[in-house]
Amino acid sequence: MYTQALNTAEADDRGLEDAAKAVQFQARIDGEERIEPNDWMPAAYRKTLTRQISQHAHSEIVGMLPEGNWITRAPTLRRKAALLAKVQDECGHGLYLYAAAETLGTSREELVDAMLAGKAKYSSIFNYPTLTWADIGTIGWLVDGAAIMNQIPLCRCSYGPYARAMIRVCKEESFHQRQGYEIMLTLCRGSDEQKAMAQDALNRWWWPVLMMFGPPDATSQHSDTSTKWKIKRFSNDELRQKFVDATVPQAQYLGLTIPDPGMIQDADGHWRYSEIDWTEFKQVLAGNGPCNRDRLAARRKAHDEGGWVREAAAAYAAKRAQRRTAQAAE
Amino acid sequence: MPQSARSVGLHKQQSRENAMATPNTPLWEVFIRSRNGLAHKHVGSLHASDATMALQAARDIYTRRGEGLSIWVVPSTAITASDPADKGMMFEPAESKIYRHPTFYEVPDEVGHM
Numbered sequence: 153m154y155t156q157a158l159n160t161a162e163a164d165d166r167g168l169e170d171a172a173k174a175v176q177f178q179a180r181i182d183g184e185e186r187i188e189p190n191d192w193m194p195a196a197y198r199k200t201l202t203r204q205i206s207q208h209a210h211s212e213i214v215g216m217l218p219e220g221n222w223i224t225r226a227p228t229l230r231r232k233a234a235l236l237a238k239v240q241d242e243c244g245h246g247l248y249l250y251a252a253a254e255t256l257g258t259s260r261e262e263l264v265d266a267m268l269a270g271k272a273k274y275s276s277i278f279n280y281p282t283l284t285w286a287d288i289g290t291i292g293w294l295v296d297g298a299a300i301m302n303q304i305p306l307c308r309c310s311y312g313p314y315a316r317a318m319i320r321v322c323k324e325e326s327f328h329q330r331q332g333y334e335i336m337l338t339l340c341r342g343s344d345e346q347k348a349m350a351q352d353a354l355n356r357w358w359w360p361v362l363m364m365f366g367p368p369d370a371t372s373q374h375s376d377t378s379t380k381w382k383i384k385r386f387s388n389d390e391l392r393q394k395f396v397d398a399t400v401p402q403a404q405y406l407g408l409t410i411p412d413p414g415m416i417q418d419a420d421g422h423w424r425y426s427e428i429d430w431t432e433f434k435q436v437l438a439g440n441g442p443c444n445r446d447r448l449a450a451r452r453k454a455h456d457e458g459g460w461v462r463e464a465a466a467a468y469a470a471k472r473a474q475r476r477t478a479q480a481a482e
Numbered sequence: 483m484p485q486s487a488r489s490v491g492l493h494k495q496q497s498r499e500n501a502m503a504t505p506n507t508p509l510w511e512v513f514i515r516s517r518n519g520l521a522h523k524h525v526g527s528l529h530a531s532d533a534t535m536a537l538q539a540a541r542d543i544y545t546r547r548g549e550g551l552s553i554w555v556v557p558s559t560a561i562t563a564s565d566p567a568d569k570g571m572m573f574e575p576a577e578s579k580i581y582r583h584p585t586f587y588e589v590p591d592e593v594g595h596m
């Protein structure tokens with residue numbers, strides 16, 4: 153399950169709305185109450201959440217592609233079964249999230265169509281290719297690890313349906329990270345070639361994974377609103393630092409080197425990483441990553457090829473409903 | 483006023499400018515009874531064309547790790563929900579009736595557990 157802090161809050165347009173209701177709404181948020189689908193909410197809150205939750209859902213669905221790439225080539229039956237279960241989970245997570253997004257009033261079909269039309273974003277991490285089996289280990293260990301860091305605070309998000317979906321997701325997610333780390337551990341205890349493969353995967357994924365937490369706090373424009381609404385509970389940089397601090401010892405245990413020669417541990421024990429190349433992040437978000445076109449093409453193909461199934465199921469349901477009506481009339 | 487359990491916008495026929503837009507598939511609410519013998523509990527929702535497919539999808543989406551022994555699927559449109567605006571009228575009367583709780587009544591210690 154994957155989320156990414158590319159979500160930015162809509163401009164606050166409460167000036168147009170009932171000021172008293174807005175005050176009451178903020179008081180409920182401040183009092184740690186959950187907001188539910190039929191409750192009054194500012195239009196910008198609805199819009200921000202619709203976008204964030206649907207982007208999160210799209211990320212789960214697109215996230216099945218890089219890993220699905222290795223299901224048929226997994227080295228053992230055990231690994232294959234685990235990877236298949238993980239990819240199935242990602243699909244389920246996407247569906248929980250679409251359902252949560254829909255409670256805000258936009259249908260799943262509209263959300264999916266926006267993604268297929270290239271109008272909706274998904275996490276930039278899935279625009280990188282999975283070149284070797286070690287990439288599958290690295291994705292589980294780092295990409296899912298980063299996603300967990302992001303998602304745990306979302307279990308306390310102010311919007312009830314989103315928070316509940318995240319609780320379910322987080323419960324299922326820890327197997328993903330552990331299976332990834334186990335793959336890395338096996339490779340690192342293997343031959344020199346296998347260890348080199350693990351190091352190569354880490355080298356390629358490290359920086360894109362750090363970018364998953366979104367732009368640095370100094371340049372993030374709309375975080376304030378999301379924080380005020382308790383959609384976001386930690387800043388991008390806070391979560392990124394937490395992730396780095398948790399990951400460095402895990403890499404050390406594997407005997408792998410983090411591809412950041414400038415990294416140092418400060419007096420408080422935090423691992424300070426070097427400057428992130430945000431031009432790359434912007435390029436990938438803008439559609440110019442290594443796999444952007446492939447990913448969208450694969451999603452469109454799957455959607456188009458499933459069209460006859462949706463049509464047949466709808467036609468069958470309509471026929472049955474008609475028959476029932478006819479029987480009832482007799 | 484009673485409401486649909488979901489946001490109002492969801493069930494109304496959505497006008498589409500784009501003729502190629504994917505048609506909406508009905509929404510179902512899923513309830514699962516876990517093995518501990520408790521009542522069916524709402525776990526989430528899904529889309530399916532009919533009840534049979536809804537049950538099959540519920541099994542795939544919500545019981546991948548032995549979460550339950552029985553599933554109910556209910557069309558979301560069949561659920562009538564209370565209006566949050568009526569919360570006061572609906573639930574506040576119960577709050578003042580503390581004599582409905584056992585702790586309201588005094589029983590001497592010597593009597594023991596009751």
